[in-house]
Amino acid sequence: MDLLLWFEYIGTFVFAISGTLTAADKRLDFFGATVAGFVTAIGGGTMRDLLLGDTPVAWMRTNNYFWVIIAAVVVTIIFRKHVMKLKRTLFLFDTIGIATFTLLGLKKALLFNIDPAMAVLMGMSSAVVGGVIRDILCNEVPLIFHREIYATACIAGALIYLVLNRLGVSELICETATVLSIVAIRIVAIRFNIALPRLINQKE
Amino acid sequence: MDLLLWFEYIGTFVFAISGTLTAADKRLDFFGATVAGFVTAIGGGTMRDLLLGDTPVAWMRTNNYFWVIIAAVVVTIIFRKHVMKLKRTLFLFDTIGIATFTLLGLKKALLFNIDPAMAVLMGMSSAVVGGVIRDILCNEVPLIFHREIYATACIAGALIYLVLNRLGVSELICETATVLSIVAIRIVAIRFNIALPRLINQKE
Amino acid sequence: MDLLLWFEYIGTFVFAISGTLTAADKRLDFFGATVAGFVTAIGGGTMRDLLLGDTPVAWMRTNNYFWVIIAAVVVTIIFRKHVMKLKRTLFLFDTIGIATFTLLGLKKALLFNIDPAMAVLMGMSSAVVGGVIRDILCNEVPLIFHREIYATACIAGALIYLVLNRLGVSELICETATVLSIVAIRIVAIRFNIALPRLINQKE
Numbered sequence: 038m039d040l041l042l043w044f045e046y047i048g049t050f051v052f053a054i055s056g057t058l059t060a061a062d063k064r065l066d067f068f069g070a071t072v073a074g075f076v077t078a079i080g081g082g083t084m085r086d087l088l089l090g091d092t093p094v095a096w097m098r099t100n101n102y103f104w105v106i107i108a109a110v111v112v113t114i115i116f117r118k119h120v121m122k123l124k125r126t127l128f129l130f131d132t133i134g135i136a137t138f139t140l141l142g143l144k145k146a147l148l149f150n151i152d153p154a155m156a157v158l159m160g161m162s163s164a165v166v167g168g169v170i171r172d173i174l175c176n177e178v179p180l181i182f183h184r185e186i187y188a189t190a191c192i193a194g195a196l197i198y199l200v201l202n203r204l205g206v207s208e209l210i211c212e213t214a215t216v217l218s219i220v221a222i223r224i225v226a227i228r229f230n231i232a233l234p235r236l237i238n239q240k241e
Numbered sequence: 242m243d244l245l246l247w248f249e250y251i252g253t254f255v256f257a258i259s260g261t262l263t264a265a266d267k268r269l270d271f272f273g274a275t276v277a278g279f280v281t282a283i284g285g286g287t288m289r290d291l292l293l294g295d296t297p298v299a300w301m302r303t304n305n306y307f308w309v310i311i312a313a314v315v316v317t318i319i320f321r322k323h324v325m326k327l328k329r330t331l332f333l334f335d336t337i338g339i340a341t342f343t344l345l346g347l348k349k350a351l352l353f354n355i356d357p358a359m360a361v362l363m364g365m366s367s368a369v370v371g372g373v374i375r376d377i378l379c380n381e382v383p384l385i386f387h388r389e390i391y392a393t394a395c396i397a398g399a400l401i402y403l404v405l406n407r408l409g410v411s412e413l414i415c416e417t418a419t420v421l422s423i424v425a426i427r428i429v430a431i432r433f434n435i436a437l438p439r440l441i442n443q444k445e
Numbered sequence: 446m447d448l449l450l451w452f453e454y455i456g457t458f459v460f461a462i463s464g465t466l467t468a469a470d471k472r473l474d475f476f477g478a479t480v481a482g483f484v485t486a487i488g489g490g491t492m493r494d495l496l497l498g499d500t501p502v503a504w505m506r507t508n509n510y511f512w513v514i515i516a517a518v519v520v521t522i523i524f525r526k527h528v529m530k531l532k533r534t535l536f537l538f539d540t541i542g543i544a545t546f547t548l549l550g551l552k553k554a555l556l557f558n559i560d561p562a563m564a565v566l567m568g569m570s571s572a573v574v575g576g577v578i579r580d581i582l583c584n585e586v587p588l589i590f591h592r593e594i595y596a597t598a599c600i601a602g603a604l605i606y607l608v609l610n611r612l613g614v615s616e617l618i619c620e621t622a623t624v625l626s627i628v629a630i631r632i633v634a635i636r637f638n639i640a641l642p643r644l645i646n647q648k649e
Contacts, residue, residue: 069587103563169378
C-alpha cells in the first residue's frame with residue numbers, strides 16, 4: 038500500500054507534466070499551463086469521488102497533491118526542453134500512473150459496494166478522465182478517442198484484479214499483477230503499434 | 242411507474258445509439274464510440290444526481306443501465322448501415338427518451354424539496370445534458386444550441402406536469418400528459434420546421 | 446455580509462450577461478443564450494459546492510439566482526446594442542463579481558476545514574470556472590488561458606485575506622481588503638496591459 042501511495046504521487050506528477058506540456062503546445066500562458074497541469078492530474082480522482090459521493094474530494098483533504106502538482110508544473114516550465122526529450126521515461130511513468138489510478142479507482146468503488154462491472158469502469162475512468170478534460174480544455178477531440186490501446190489496458194488490468202481476487206489470491210499479488218499487466222499491455226501495444234479499429238460511416 | 246422504467250431503458254438505449262453514431266461520424270475508434278454512447282446515455286442523470294447530492298449516482302447502483310448501453314453500442318456498431326436508415330424510428334424513441342428523462346428529473350428534484358422553477362430546469366437538463374457532453378467530447382458546439390425546438394419542449398412538458406399536479410390531477414394522468422405533450426411538441430416542431438430565432442450581434 | 450450578498454447578485458447578473466453576449470457572438474438561439482448565461486453565472490459556485498459535497502448545490506436552494514439570471518438574459522437580449530456599449534461598466538461589475546465569488550469560495554472552503562492552500566484554489570476557481578464552461582460550450586479555448594491578469598488577481602486577493610485573517614484583523618476589514626485588492630489588481634493590469642508570459646515550445 039505504501040508503494041501504491043508512492044506510485045500515486047508519481048502518477049500525479051507525470052500527469053501534471055503532460056498537462057503542462059499540452060498547454061505549452063497551445064501557447065497558453067503560465068496560469069493556463071498550471072491549470073492544465075492540475076486538471077490532468079486530479080481530474081480522474083475528482084470524477085471518481087464525485088460519482089461515489091466521497092466529498093470533499095480526496096485531493097482537497099491533504100496538501101500533498103497540491104505541492105506535487107506545483108512542483109511538476111514548475112519543473113516542466115523551467116526545464117521544458119529537457120523534459121520533452123525524456124519522452125521514453127515519461128511514457129513509463131505515465132503508464133505506472135494510469136495503472137495505479139486504475140487500481141485505486143477500482144478498489145475504492147468496490148469499497149463503496151459498487152457492482153464489479155461498474156467498478157471496472159470506475160477504475161478505468163479514474164485513470165483516463167484527467168487526460169480527457171485536458172484535451173477538452175485545449176479544444177481538441179480527446180486523444181484517448183483515437184489512439185493506441187490505453188483505456189483498454191486499464192480495463193484489462195481491472196478485470197485481472199477481479200478474477201485473481203475472486204480466486205482468493207492475496208491482495209499484494211492481485212495489485213502487483215494488475216499494475217504489471219496494464220504496464221505490459223501498453224508497452225506491447227506501443228511496441229507493435231496495435232490500435233483499435235476506427236469506425237467509419239460508409240457513405241459511398 | 243413500471244411503464245416509466247421501460248421508457249427510461251428505451252431512452253437510455255436510444256441515447257447510447259445517438260452517441261455511438263456521432264462518434265462514428267468523427268471517426269473515433271471502438272473505445273471512443275463506447276464512451277460517447279455511455280456519456281450520452283448517462284450524462285443527464287449523472288448531473289441530476291450530483292447536483293441533488295444523491296450519490297453514488299443512480300446508474301452506478303445497478304447493472305441494468307450498463308448492459309443496456311453496451312447492447313446499444315454493440316448493435317449500432319454491427320448494424321451501422323441499418324441503424325442509420327431507421328432515422329424516423331430513432332427519432333420517435335429519442336423523443337420518448339427525453340420526455341421520460343424530463344419527467345424523472347422533475348419528480349426527483351421535487352422529491353428533494355427543490356423549488357418548482359428549479360425543478361423544471363432540472364427535468365429539462367436531465368434530458369439534454371447527455372447530448373451536450375457528447376457534442377463537447379466530439380469538439381462541436383452542442384447541437385442543442387442551434388437546433389429546432391428540443392429543450393423547450395422539455396420545459397413545456399415539465400410546466401404542464403406542475404400545473405396539472407397543482408390542480409389535483411392524478412399522478413398517472415400528470416405523467417401521461419407530460420410525456421405526450423413533449424412528444425407532440427417535438428413532432429409538430431420538426432414537422433413544421435419551427436425553431437427559436439437566432440441571436441445576432443449586429444455589427445454593420 | 447449583507448453587502449456581500451448584494452455583490453453576489455451583481456456578480457451573478459453580470460456573469461449571466463457575459464454568457465449571453467458570448468452566445469450571441471456564436472449565433473446561438475435564445476435557448477442557447479439562456480443556457481450560456483446560466484452556466485456562466487452558476488458554474489463556479491456549482492463546482493465549489495460539488496467538490497465540497499455541499500448538496501443540493503447553493504443556487505438550487507433558493508429562487509433568487511434563477512430570477513436574477515433570467516432577468517440578465519432578458520435584458521441582454523432586448524437591449525443588446527446598448528449593453529454592448531456599456532463595456533466599461535460591465536467590466537467594473539464583472540470585477541466586483543469575481544472578487545465576491547473568490548471571497549465566498551475561500552470562506553466556504555475554510556468553513557469545510559479545507560487547508561488554506563486549497564481554499565485559495567477554491568476561491569479562485571469559484572470565480573473563474575463559470576467563464577471556462579461558457580467558453581468550452583461555445584467551442585473555444587477558454588479565454589482565461591490566454592488573457593490579461595484575471596485568475597491571478599483572485600489568488601492574490603485570497604492570499605491577502607488569509608494573511609490579514611491570521612494577523613487577527615477583523616472580518617469586515619479582511620473582506621473589504623480582499624475585494625478591493627482584486628478589483629485594484631485587475632484595473633491596474635488592464636490599464637497597463639500587463640499579462641502573464643506565454644509558454645512556447647521552441648522547436649527551431
